[in-house]
Amino acid sequence: MTxxxxxxxxxxxxxxAAKPRGRKLTGYWLILPGAVWLLLFFVIPFYxxxxxSLFDPKGSVxxxxxxxxxxxxxVDAFNQYKGQLGRSLLYAGLATLTCLVVxxxxxxxxxxxxxxxxxxxxxxxxxxxxxxxxxxxxxxxLILADDGWVVGVAQAIHLTDVLNxxxxxxxxxxxxxxxxxxxxxxxxxxxxxxxxxxYASLEKVDIRLIEAAGxxxxxxxxxxxxxxxxxxxPGVVAGxxxxxxxxxxxxxxxxxLGSTNTKMIGNSIQSLFTTQGDYATAGALSVxxxxxxxxAVMAYVRTAGTEELV
Amino acid sequence: MSQVHEGAAAxxxxxxxxxxxxxxxxxxxxxxxxxxxxxVKSLDLVVPQGEFFALxxxxxxxxxxxxxxxxxxxxxxxxTIHLGDTEITFEKPYRRPVNTVFQNYALFPHLNIAxxxxxxxxxxxxxxxxxxxxxxLELVELTSQAHKKPTQMSGGQQxxxxxxxxxxxxxxxxLLDEPxxxxxxxxxxxxxxxxxxxxxxxxxxxxxxxxxxxxxxxMADTIAVMNQGVIEQMGAxxxxxxxxxxxxxxxxxxxxxxxxxxxxxxDGDHVKVRVQGxxxxxxxxxxxxxxxxxxxxxxxxxxLIAEAGTPIDAPGDVIxxxxxxxxxxxGVSTQYSVMMPWGQELTVFEQNTGAxxxxxxxxxxxxxxxxxxxxxxxxxxxAKAGIEDD
Numbered sequence: 001m002t003x004x005x006x007x008x009x010x011x012x013x014x015x016x017a018a019k020p021r022g023r024k025l026t027g028y029w030l031i032l033p034g035a036v037w038l039l040l041f042f043v044i045p046f047y048x049x050x051x052x053s054l055f056d057p058k059g060s061v062x063x064x065x066x067x068x069x070x071x072x073x074x075v076d077a078f079n080q081y082k083g084q085l086g087r088s089l090l091y092a093g094l095a096t097l098t099c100l101v102v103x104x105x106x107x108x109x110x111x112x113x114x115x116x117x118x119x120x121x122x123x124x125x126x127x128x129x130x131x132x133x134x135x136x137x138x139x140x141x142l143i144l145a146d147d148g149w150v151v152g153v154a155q156a157i158h159l160t161d162v163l164n165x166x167x168x169x170x171x172x173x174x175x176x177x178x179x180x181x182x183x184x185x186x187x188x189x190x191x192x193x194x195x196x197x198x199y200a201s202l203e204k205v206d207i208r209l210i211e212a213a214g215x216x217x218x219x220x221x222x223x224x225x226x227x228x229x230x231x232x233x234p235g236v237v238a239g240x241x242x243x244x245x246x247x248x249x250x251x252x253x254x255x256x257l258g259s260t261n262t263k264m265i266g267n268s269i270q271s272l273f274t275t276q277g278d279y280a281t282a283g284a285l286s287v288x289x290x291x292x293x294x295x296a297v298m299a300y301v302r303t304a305g306t307e308e309l310v
Numbered sequence: 311m312s313q314v315h316e317g318a319a320a321x322x323x324x325x326x327x328x329x330x331x332x333x334x335x336x337x338x339x340x341x342x343x344x345x346x347x348x349x350v351k352s353l354d355l356v357v358p359q360g361e362f363f364a365l366x367x368x369x370x371x372x373x374x375x376x377x378x379x380x381x382x383x384x385x386x387x388x389x390t391i392h393l394g395d396t397e398i399t400f401e402k403p404y405r406r407p408v409n410t411v412f413q414n415y416a417l418f419p420h421l422n423i424a425x426x427x428x429x430x431x432x433x434x435x436x437x438x439x440x441x442x443x444x445x446x447l448e449l450v451e452l453t454s455q456a457h458k459k460p461t462q463m464s465g466g467q468q469x470x471x472x473x474x475x476x477x478x479x480x481x482x483x484x485l486l487d488e489p490x491x492x493x494x495x496x497x498x499x500x501x502x503x504x505x506x507x508x509x510x511x512x513x514x515x516x517x518x519x520x521x522x523x524x525x526x527x528x529m530a531d532t533i534a535v536m537n538q539g540v541i542e543q544m545g546a547x548x549x550x551x552x553x554x555x556x557x558x559x560x561x562x563x564x565x566x567x568x569x570x571x572x573x574x575x576x577d578g579d580h581v582k583v584r585v586q587g588x589x590x591x592x593x594x595x596x597x598x599x600x601x602x603x604x605x606x607x608x609x610x611x612x613x614l615i616a617e618a619g620t621p622i623d624a625p626g627d628v629i630x631x632x633x634x635x636x637x638x639x640x641g642v643s644t645q646y647s648v649m650m651p652w653g654q655e656l657t658v659f660e661q662n663t664g665a666x667x668x669x670x671x672x673x674x675x676x677x678x679x680x681x682x683x684x685x686x687x688x689x690x691x692x693a694k695a696g697i698e699d700d
Contacts, residue, residue: 211383212416214403216430216475223404226429230420 053283061277070280077284081268085289088265089296091179091254092247095186096194099243100236102187103194107235110195111202125195133189137256140185144176144257151175170261177259185253193242201235202228237304245293265289333359333394335380335483335515340389342375349375351539352389357483357517357532362509364518364530368562368696372539373519374413377485380517381410393482404433409476410485414492415468417460423447423471424456430479446478449508466497473505477512486518490525502528523563527551535559537696551609555598557687560607562696567613567656568605570689575601581686586652588627596685603689611659612683615646618674628678632656634671644668648675 052065053073059065078085110121128136143150151174154160163169168180175181205228213223251266258264265285272282335357342350350372357363365373378384380391382403391399398406409430417426427446428439436442447453450470460468469489476484489505490498506529509516520526526533527547534544535558543550543559551563560566571585581597583590583606590606616622618630635655636647639662646658646669658677669675 206416208412208414208416209418211403212410212412212418213429213433215381215383215408215410215412216479217404217433218429219402219404222433226433227418227420 049283049286051283052279053287055280055283057278057280059280065279073280073284074288077281078288080281081265081285084263084265084268085285085292087262088248088289089292091183091186091262091264092244092250095183095190095247096240096244098183098187099191099194100240103191103198103239104232104236107195107198107202110199111205112207122199125192125199128192134252134256137185137189137252140181140188141176141256144181144184146174146176176257177262179258179262181257182254182262182264185257186247186250189250189253190243190247193246194239197238197242198232198235201232201238205231233304237301240300241297245297248293249289333482333515335359335517336390336392337376337380338390338392340376340379340391341387342372342379342384343387348539350379350386353539353541355534355541355544357515359482359515360513362506362516362518362529362531364520364526364533365536366520366523366526366533366562367536368521371536373521373536374487376536377410377487377517377519380483381408381485382406383410407482408485409479409481409483410487411469411472411476411489413487413489415460415472417468417471417475419460422457422459423452423463426460426471427474427478429475434479442478446474449477449511450474465493466501469493469501470504473508477508477514480512481514483515483517486516488520489518490520490522498525505529527563535562537562552683553596553685554607555687556695557605557607557691557693558696560685560687560696561694565610565657566607567610568607568687568693569654569656570693571604571606571686573599573601573604573686580681583686586629586650588629590627590684591681592684592686593682596682599686599688605687605689605691605693607685607687608679608683610645610657611643611661612679613656613658614678615648615658615660615669615675616677617669618676620676622676622678624678624680626678626681628676630676632675632677634669634673634675637668637671639668646675648677 051067054067054069054071055065055073056068056070057073057076106125110118110125114121142148145151151160154163154175155173160169160172160175163175163178163180164172168183169175169178209227209231210223213227214220218226249266251264251270254262254264254267269282269285269289272278272285335355337353337355340350340353340355341348353372353376365376367373375384379386382398382401386399389399390397393407398408418429421429424443424447427443431439431442443456444453447456450473452467452470452474455463455467460471463471469492472489486505490501493501502525505516505518509529518526518530530547532544533547533550535542535550537558543555550559554560554563554566557566557568560568569585571583571590574582574584574589576582576594577591579594580591581594581600583592583604585606592606614622614624622628629650631651632648634646635649638645641662643659643661646660648656648658650656656677
């Protein structure tokens, strides 16, 4: 920051003309690091991604890639992978929903009921981040293993039967390599991203407003739905976005905890890029996923109308 | 105890009456103990239906705790709360015919004014609230603001919304927890008159908690002065002011000069007190002690002052030998501090009638008062109780 704009103006005649200009430039100087970052790590890669999505689909790592503006890549990619696309949105949606229910209860408990344990509980929410994402997901592989006690307990209480009926598992004697395992993994891994924004907005809810709702004939349950929940909506919106967006593009959970029948779009893109060398289809799929998510998020935020909430 | 509600437009939601038809609020032996202190000690109180009742006291005296127990937001340790013949001691707050105007208003920030006001009606399953909301907004003169959000309004307007939101439910008792505390002085005076007008109009029982004695005296039919969890004295504002029973009430409600004296005993319907050589007589109903040492109390505006040697228009004894140590001119009156021969400084307020010019500092003066204005308190009490530190 070489500008002198932060210094109060001194009325010496030779500098008065330069001052306003210097002040005007400060803003630009301040956004420069961010702008450079975005240019280097978003705009250029994005350009490259869109460009490769229009390559001639016949190209390969050996023969090289040719830019032929082949828009047909998008149609082919969508048709070929719409199953995985749909599954990604479904799994991410279900994981987000589960995170919301579990996370809301947890955040509510931390914000209103934890008392002096509040800080400890917050630390515990973040604690998993001290271990690698990959390692934690691999551990779930052990936990859900076919001969593990979790499967045994789930069978004993007939949870496996229920999951089988609603289609989250395929057989009634295993949990690993099923949609259930993938969704559970996603839920587990993204739960903190749901809990923290929810906690932040619940914590701001004035207890006196809840008392006022009770005073005005609202039972605790109705008070919650009429006052507490609406006031926590900014946290709900932030939490669902922070969970859904990365979950929709995730491939680690599906790869480690799922099977070939639970492949998500992230797995397809990853294998197209790294093993098959089909940059054109991989690029097109990435752009499609991005467009779907951006459109969904915009529609969601508009419906939730959070800009009205303070 | 005025029954203001008679003749006023009776609200439609009249609740079931008690056997004798009255729906007085009765607190019996109400106690609230916390781990380290007792907030309210065995409080007995009857608030007649339709009355504007004020609970007055310094912060921490237990008045807000009492209010919260009536609202159902705190649970009493012991004692009962009755509304007419119905006991509501442990009734859930949302099942009580009681509404509160909270100190910070507690308006719902995500709802507009009309929806805030309709909240209570809707929770009770009343469908068509539009007309009632419109009427209520008209009463508090906020019709044009119905679609604004609370954060877009001034403090005074928010206060009126909070009042409307509670009043629309036609509660049997409306609780007001320092509702004017956040307003500036001028607005507060205006709202005091407004609240009084609305209470007279709707005829509901108002229980108003405040630490502002002027506010309580302006609005209330009856004031209960609370101190350290107990009621020190209860009565009409003028009664409390003119005839305080404790040094706390004497000092908390206005100011008092308390002079140490020796009680000589009853003489007919008067009690004689020997005060610094002079003998003063106090009417029997104003003497709250019969023997031993006592505090002779006299309000500063009841003390008459004159330059030494000039006659004072009072039948009582003239006490001589004082001199003025401080004079402050406050427009309608002049406030003197007078050092008495026994080393006590008395406060004297004199109306600026223009009959005499101000007495400068150092002037030797005589003072006196009409005996019927004096009161007598037991000397075991702290003479400084209830004096607020600035």
